[in-house]
Amino acid sequence: MDAIQQELLAQVADLHEVPEGAYNIRANGEMAGRNITANIDIVTKEDCPGIDIRIKPGTKSESVHIPVVLSQSGLQESVYNDFFVGEDCDITIIAGCGIHNGGSASSSHSGIHRFFVEKNAKVRYVEKHYGSGDGSGERIMNPTTEIHLAEGASLEMETVQIKGIDSTVRTTTAEVAAGASLVIKEKIMTHGKQYAETDFTVDMEGKDSSVNLISRSVAKERSRQIFRSRILGNASCHGHSECDAIIMDDASVSAIPELTASHIDANLIHEAAIGKIAGEQLIKLMTLGLTEKEAEEQIVKGFLK
């Protein structure tokens, strides 16, 4: 693996060396490393690009890293990864994709991740998206996440895109069974002429299911963002979604929430706030000796932390 790919790996997965536990590293469309453990098996799919990750019931405190890096300009790929998480597991999955494009052709990665989380299993899923390189070719990522939570299962997803992705459409769908809970925390920053679209659809199917979607984003310069969230309460459930965005310069942000309650005990809430950095926040930090620009940076950094 070359220096550019190593830098991408460090950015998307905090990986500076071979990770502990199970992993599968994909570089420029090829497998660049894999490790399986007694409890976690990784198998290459035969009918399409991608892998199946099977985690034995009862596996605790283990992690799976499946980073993807692209450094070859013009490479376009779609990868299908399926996660089968057995009953009563408690595991961490770290995905992430880094694209370095130093050429003029567009590079794109579409990761289609499906999670089948069995009863009472607990998953923490972290995904980071990062782009670098000074080529004129676009860096495009269109991640699709499909989540199936069985009774009592829980999944917490942290998704971060801070830098360098020119265009992204992030589609997430979920089905939440009785007593299961889903938490998604999204952080996005766009700049230049970037475009980021987020689209969540969550079906609350079981009694006492819950979902919490939290999106914080900053749109700078001429970038555009769209946040869509659909929560369908088909049972006694708690659903909450929140979109909190800072706009700067000539950016534009749309928040389009949709709540549908089809059960008398479905409690659904949406909150959205979009606006520029409050003048009094800038003034406060300037009275501490920061310049206006430094104040702005601190506020944005804190907001996306």
Next chain:
Amino acid sequence: MLELKNISFQAEDGGKEIEILRNINLTIEDRFVAVTGPNGSGKSTLAKIVAGILTPTGGQILLDGVDITEKSITERAQMGIGFAFQQPVRFKGLTVKDMLSLAAGRETAVSEVCSMLSEVGLCARDYVNREINASLSGGELKRIEIAMIMARKTKVSIFDEPEAGIDLWSFQNLIRVFEKMHEEIHGTILIISHQERILNIADQIVLLADGRIEKVGSREEVMPDLLGAGQPCKTLTDKL
């Protein structure tokens, strides 16, 4: 030493120019200086003009002989002016430790944060990683605001009604904070206050009324006049 020369400030209200401050001349070099006066007398405006948040429509401000009238908020802060807001600002994501580090101008250790917060009656264990957001009460924010000024160690520190909202914490503690700040930096502490107990520790009291300085002097000189300042009109006195 802070000098205000002929400072005036006009604001527009419904198409009419109103004078908030009129020809303020003031030299501040004592330890504790209190600015007091009825609501609407121009006290907060004066403080904001010194911090650079408002620009005076006329006059000059000198800090240790240097004209700072045209200096920005940032430049004044860097030259040694600290300002505790009457209504502290909330920040999503920035923690108490972040803010104290920004105030101190360097990364602060948890032990330092602990000592700063204990000065204002807060336990670091509960607050160090708390965000400065809506989850903090007005009184908590106010104490953190004061701790930030302590962390800055500025030669002129302005507090706009520091006692407001601090109910459970005694004035004695607030006064001890001011005394400690002075011991450490030997600077000037300018406090805008209505509180008699704060005025009682002032070396100099400035009494503002209707945008003018009504009186400046030691507390013995000014305190007796305070009762007479801003006499209510007949309609109000009749009701009282």
